[in-house]
Amino acid sequence: MKIAKVIVDLPLMQTDKPFSYAISKEFQSLIELGMRVHVPFGTGNRLVQGIIVGIEEEKDAENSSVNLKDIAELLDVEPVLTEEQLWLADEMRHSVFSYKISCLKAMLPNLLNSNYDKLLKSADGAVSKWSQLTEEEKISSAKAVRAGQLSVEYLAKSKENRRTEKYLSIPDLEKLAEFEIEKRAKKRLELKYFLLRMTEEKIALKSLNFSSQIIKFFIEHDLVKIEEVEISRTKDKFEAIENDSAKVLNSEQESAYEKIIASSDKPFLLEGITGSGKTEVYLQTIDHFLQMGKTAIMLVPEISLTPQITNRFIARFGDKVAIMHSGLSDGEKYDEWRKIKSGKAQVVVGARSAIFTPVENLGIIIIDEEHETSYKQDSSPRYHARDIALLRAKWHGATLVLGSATPSLESRARAMRGVYELLLLTKRANEAAILPEIKIIDMRSEISDQSANFSQSLLAKIKEKIDKDEQVILMLNRRGYSSFVMCRECGFVVDCPNCDISLTLHMDTRTLNCHYCGHVQGIPQTCPNCQSRKIRYYGSGTQKVEEELREIMPEARVLRMDVDTTRTKNAHEKILEKFGNHEADILLGTQMIAKGLDFPNVTLVGVINADTGLNLPDFRASERSFELLMQVAGRAGRADKKGEVLIQTFNPHHYAIEMTKAQDYEKFYEMEMRFRRELSYPPYYFTVQVLVSHQDEEVAIQKSYEISQILKQNLTEKAKILGPTARPIARTHNLYHYQILVKYRFEEELESALNQVLELTQLRDNKNLRILIDSEPQNFV
DNA sequence: AGCACGCCGACT
């Protein structure tokens, strides 16, 4: 007898271990590692989904299978998780402090997760579904179950679905030709002659213009055969794109390409200025590995997963490409996943989670814009795509390339220490394109009387460009910034009732929203504090800036791109297409316009507020600002027209701003490293954050100190433990948050100490205590 | 999570 080890789909500490189940005879030969199953769990034997992570030969009588329950159902005919993915889940757990099932589920498309339901059956045979009952009905049914009047049957159903299309074919042409149809049956005759003239082997049913009645007649007489063919929900996109072939590389690109394909000993850091043609290097190296019969994963930040980028991959590799991004529906994601799983796609282009896709025979992984924080998932499991990439590269002996114009300090420091091999691209690929000229506008001395957001010089420059029929990109930095409502009389700001944060104004819905807990309320007419009517809107959301722009420059055509205008599907795409067709002069947007866009007619980039992210309580604030500014600056002058960049700031002498003006990554790197070293921050130290939350502030504080004590006892004296301190936003969702930051270099006992901290939540009196552990946290605000 | 077991208050 064999025993299966199953991880059940219950994300809890108590169930975070494999459970043993007997494998009944019928499943013996079918069951494999990485398959999904339904197993009876708990006293009620309700069905729960689980994943097979081990199959063992039964050893001793003690643990005999008579004590074990049987696996109820096999959900797959072949494993949905590969052996490599099971291994990845194990490895991940050393750093993500999350449940095993959460790690495993991160690797599966949503559609493969079960729906749970119960069937209630009464003695007279009436059946009802639990999920369809009202609250009262649920209560009365529960009582009836207790009284034995109703029996319960557990249902667990995989949501998996495929889209199919019906195709019609003719099994026997002669039979059809000889089959007599009465003359008055006009439609039937029509279909008969249509089918006889048909040249294709089969035809999609929906493309025929005959009623189902007519078709049915033909089916009943065995004149035609219907088969269901599975279709891909994402197919249409691929057909519309024209092919494209490799471009000639310049000497720098060529040398980078040669080095990348030659060795996979250590990861490469490809540092190339904007416009230096990193993407072309990616495309050609991927092509090289495809030629060798291998596969590739290309990661890009979600925000820059624009059609512009994905189309380049489709144009080069056609239907060998699978695209994975959050804009896809669950069904579409599932289709792409199966395209990868079946080996039909050999190149995966996608955001963070695409690092888990089950490609076999991996040759190369490329992470573009590797400094992007979106590669770290900020909910459980809190993995960093770069770490997963390193693991997968190791498993496959694959090459890993990290690319960026402004590498993260961590990566650049590793390259300096020889852990990564540094490859530099210093020239623009299009030699006619020269680097844009960057000017800083000191807003302290240039406040315009005409506008709250624009300096005279920026306005004049915009006008000049529009007059020349060139285009402009304007960026409003939203990081650490939002529009809010304040009373001019008493200074009262409307706060969220659940969180320690002011509500953000949304003009489109005319509401005040909390960005943390989702609380929504109307905009007050009078001040809730002093009843004054002098309630004013502060800050400049993109909407506000757009209005202002329209007032000052009514002739300019403005397109706005922010969360509000890109909410609907493909909205992103449509806006960019419009701008690309020069249907607008100005593209006004938030951070999302900083990345990846390539519009040759854009000759001016304006940054409206460079400094909002600069003074955040986050040691990476400068790095982020520098990266963002450098990136958005790169949008100007992509072709042979010279680009200009104007940056408005109240901190013109901040080094992040000055180094942007000089376009000097090296210098910025040096200065930032000095600061990191002085304060013992990454990349000199590793960091782990422990977040403690409780609805009672006193308890939150007390438990934080307890945790800090545990850490101190278990770690060496070299580890630096900061805090506990209240989070910058100390209360959200009616919970108080305290944080502890551990900075360390080598700590043998760290993992076990942190697990010990997590164990605290299992104690009876800590029921309402929430502890989150985040290794290498990316956001402190 | 969901279900049972178990130990204390207001009801036929």
Next chain:
DNA sequence: GTCGGCGTGCTC
């Protein structure tokens, strides 16, 4: 006397 409140503990 019991029905039922939800605190506690376990699930192969």
